[in-house]
Amino acid sequence: MSNALPPTPTSPGLSVRRKGLKTHPTLPLSAFTPPSTGTGEQFPLPPDPSTIHPTNVIDxxxxxxxxxxxxxxxxxxxxxxxxxxxAVLSLHGAEPSAIDDLLAKVATSQTPIHAVLVPFSLEDGIPANPPKYLSDATRNPLIVLSASFTKNTPAVAEALKWALDNGFSVDIDVQTNLKDSESEWEALEELFGKAMPHETEDAPKPKGKVVLTNLLPPPDDLHLPIVKLLTHSTYQAYQSHCAALSLYSNVYVKFIPPSWGSPTPPTPAPTVTETPAESEYEIRDTNEKREWKRRIKMYIGPCLEAFGYSRIIYGSSPSPFSHSKSNAADWYELARESFAELGTEQEGVDAVFYGNAKLVYSSESS
Incomplete structure (x- = not known):
C-alpha cells in the first residue's frame, strides 16, 4: 500500500452541474492514522519529513x-x-488614507515584496471613485484586492467581476458558515458563476485571479474525532464543494493556519537519541502536533485532488477575522511536514511553497 496521493484527476467538463455531490477519489484512512501493531514491519513507513524541504519560500x-x-x-x-x-504583505487593518504612504514604504523593503493586499469591500459594489493606487493593476509590487465574503448579493458579484475584468487579483476570506450550511457553499459557487461567466459561456476570460482563504484548512471542531470526521456530512460537503470550486480555472486556495480555537502547536527542539532517524520526527512531535497533522492532511487530500499542486499557495498568517494565534515558523514546519507525509515530491512542495505564489502575485502574470 502506498501513502502517495493518486494523480490529480482531469477536471470534468464545464457542463457538469456545479451544485450537488460530485464523485471523486478519496485518500485511504491509513494516510491519516498509524497502522495497528499487528501489521509489523510490512507496513511501509511514511516519508521522512526531514528529506523534503522547499528550495525557496514565498510567504x-x-x-x-x-x-x-x-x-x-x-x-x-x-x-x-x-x-x-x-512575501505577500497584507495591509488588513490599515487606514485607507495611509495606504499610499505604506506602499511607498514597502517599495524600499529589504525583503522582496511580491504583492500588497489592500482592503477592498465587495459589499459596496463597483467603486465609483477608485483610489489612486488602483489606477494601475500591473504596478510593482503588485496590488491585490483583499476582501471578505459573508453573503452573495448583486453588488458583490458586480464588484468581483469589475476587479477581475480590470486585471486585479482578489484574495477572498470566506467568512460564511460553511461548516453547518450547504446553502453557504452554494452561495459562493453562485457568486463565481455570476462574476466569472467565462467558465460557462462564450465570454472573455478575466485578467485577474481569485485566491480563497479560510478554506484550507477550514474552521473545524477539534473535539470531533478524526474517524467520525471522515464520514461526517461537513467533511463530505467539503470534498464535494472543493471539486465544484476547482472548475473555475483562475481560482486558487491559500494554505494558512486554521481557525481551530487553539494556537498552532510548536515543533519541539531535537534531542540526542539513539532511535533510528526515520522515527525522529514521530518522537519529537507532541500528541497535539500529531493530531493537528492528521487533521490537516485530511483537508489537504480533497483539495489536492480538486485543485492539484499548481493551485495551492502557502501563507503563514491566520485569517484576520479569527482569534487563532500562530507563530510563522511553527506553521511552516507543520505545513511542510504535512505535505511531506502525504508523499509529496519535491516538485509539488516547491509549487505550493514558492512557484504558485510567484505566478499569482507578480505583475508579469497579470
Whole structure:
C-alpha cells in the first residue's frame, strides 16, 4: 500500500452541474492514522519529513498593517534561513488614507515584496471613485484586492467581476458558515458563476485571479474525532464543494493556519537519541502536533485532488477575522511536514511553497 496521493484527476467538463455531490477519489484512512501493531514491519513507513524541504519560500500571507516585517522575519529567520524568496504583505487593518504612504514604504523593503493586499469591500459594489493606487493593476509590487465574503448579493458579484475584468487579483476570506450550511457553499459557487461567466459561456476570460482563504484548512471542531470526521456530512460537503470550486480555472486556495480555537502547536527542539532517524520526527512531535497533522492532511487530500499542486499557495498568517494565534515558523514546519507525509515530491512542495505564489502575485502574470 502506498501513502502517495493518486494523480490529480482531469477536471470534468464545464457542463457538469456545479451544485450537488460530485464523485471523486478519496485518500485511504491509513494516510491519516498509524497502522495497528499487528501489521509489523510490512507496513511501509511514511516519508521522512526531514528529506523534503522547499528550495525557496514565498510567504503569501503576512499581515502587517504598519508595513513593518521585522516581527515576521524574526519568527521565520531560523526556520527559513537562506530560503526566503519574498512575501505577500497584507495591509488588513490599515487606514485607507495611509495606504499610499505604506506602499511607498514597502517599495524600499529589504525583503522582496511580491504583492500588497489592500482592503477592498465587495459589499459596496463597483467603486465609483477608485483610489489612486488602483489606477494601475500591473504596478510593482503588485496590488491585490483583499476582501471578505459573508453573503452573495448583486453588488458583490458586480464588484468581483469589475476587479477581475480590470486585471486585479482578489484574495477572498470566506467568512460564511460553511461548516453547518450547504446553502453557504452554494452561495459562493453562485457568486463565481455570476462574476466569472467565462467558465460557462462564450465570454472573455478575466485578467485577474481569485485566491480563497479560510478554506484550507477550514474552521473545524477539534473535539470531533478524526474517524467520525471522515464520514461526517461537513467533511463530505467539503470534498464535494472543493471539486465544484476547482472548475473555475483562475481560482486558487491559500494554505494558512486554521481557525481551530487553539494556537498552532510548536515543533519541539531535537534531542540526542539513539532511535533510528526515520522515527525522529514521530518522537519529537507532541500528541497535539500529531493530531493537528492528521487533521490537516485530511483537508489537504480533497483539495489536492480538486485543485492539484499548481493551485495551492502557502501563507503563514491566520485569517484576520479569527482569534487563532500562530507563530510563522511553527506553521511552516507543520505545513511542510504535512505535505511531506502525504508523499509529496519535491516538485509539488516547491509549487505550493514558492512557484504558485510567484505566478499569482507578480505583475508579469497579470
Amino acid at each position: 503569501a500571507h503576512v499581515i502587517a498593517p504598519s508595513g513593518d516585517l521585522s516581527d515576521w522575519f524574526a519568527q521565520v529567520d531560523e526556520a527559513l534561513k537562506g530560503k526566503i524568496g519574498g
